[in-house]
Amino acid sequence: MDKLTSMIVFTKVAKAGSFAAAAKELNLSRAMATKHVMQLENTLGIRLLNRTTRNLNLTEVGIAYLERCLQILDDIEETELSVTRLQTEPRGTLKVNATPFFGTYHIAPAIAAYNEAYPDVNVELVLQTGHVDLIEEGFDLAINLNELHDSSLIARKLGSSQRVVCGSPDYFKRRGFPATPNDLKKHNCLVNNTLAPRDQWQFSEPVTGNTSVVKVTGTLEANNADALRLAAISGLGLALLPTYMTGQDLQKGRLQAILKNYDPVQVEIHAVYPHRKHLSAKVRTFVDFLHERFHPTPPWEKWASGPHD
Template structure:
């Protein structure tokens, strides 16, 4: 028997947890799947699975073999995909979810440069600041901004995201420039509605002392950072915004940084996708292209 086919049969049985579902996925009979797994066990001289009438359970040896065999098959699939791409080019529709403000300001040049290199790929870009379900909503990759958390998804860091607190010089002249965190309590807060991070002392200081609904007179709440940044430029209050939005206004003096010694820990822009196994070449190519595109210090932070 073919060892690679036997390895694929074993991996699929473990993933599907039954021989019958593995057989459906592999388009072969359950009997043949069972023969492949039994042959593999004989070749290795160890039992990989404990079988019951309804489920299969990995043995200790089977667990170790599952991890290594999966890695080897992934690498082989990647190699064959890369060889095919080099001959025929990468093709297909790439569905991307991305944050609204970042995409409208910074994503178009990247996408255009990517399609120049890979003209066989079409792009469907959907903008939304909520956390989409990649699998349920049919996205190939999602761009997300935040701190990386434990997840079943796989993520690659694309660019650093710096947050600063800022206000217009006119607002600070009228209301005073805060000298410490406690001074923030009486200021107007232009708050991004998706920002609720207890690790941000600036956010916590601005929220302290507010009413039960988290607001006081003169506050503004929005789910769009561009609106809040423009309101800050107009002198409406203090905002905590990423520099990819506020950077130009900080550079030309329309906004002024406040309490830079309390600047939040940087976040990052991540490319998130569902799994590595049998990763489509269009997704792998796009993620590899994004890696390093914006540089270690993006242009919007050079002010």
């Protein structure tokens, strides 16, 4: 007998709690369904089911075997569908969530390029900050720039962004250049009060690799990083910002990066989406497209490699 068919029959019997019900669902005779299960038991040398005239229950070994059978059958189904998807063109509406700055300057241009390759996909881009419930709000995926906390979501790393301490040329003419992170205590540091701890900037030491934390103060706190970027460009003070936000400013000389031998903690960028048994072609191709676009060197790091960084 075909073992795969016998495994299917066994799972149906276990779920239905009845040979007759399972046989009816599979369009088999009750005798044939019984024969399939008995063949499995004989091959394995174990009893999978305890049978009485009124009840049918899984044995302890039967419970464990059922779990493995279900996993194997799911894997087979997933493999078959993956092959089928190779012939399926992405289409429909793709709903994407991203933060305002990253979505505007990096995801929107990517969507334009993606749509040239996949014209049958319409994208709905929603820009917002804060926690997003992907399932409840109907998103296909979100671009995450923070730590990943929800283990129920699938996450694929798209890239990373350096963080740099930066200020305007005018500010450095007036106040000078800090030589070490500890020198920041003497400077006007612009603080993002949405990050915890908001007044502590963390660095990696150049020789030992050990981390150090510097407590900073300044005349401006804001809950929006782009506001701090604009304040830094205007010469108000120094800001600790990701290069995906400051790359063009660094290249064009509006900002200058300092403390280059000290590495602030990077921003990890992920595409996150609900755990689904079968990932749709539109999500799969869009995530692949972003991954390729941001590798090996994302555009914001190319901007930062200009003469003024």
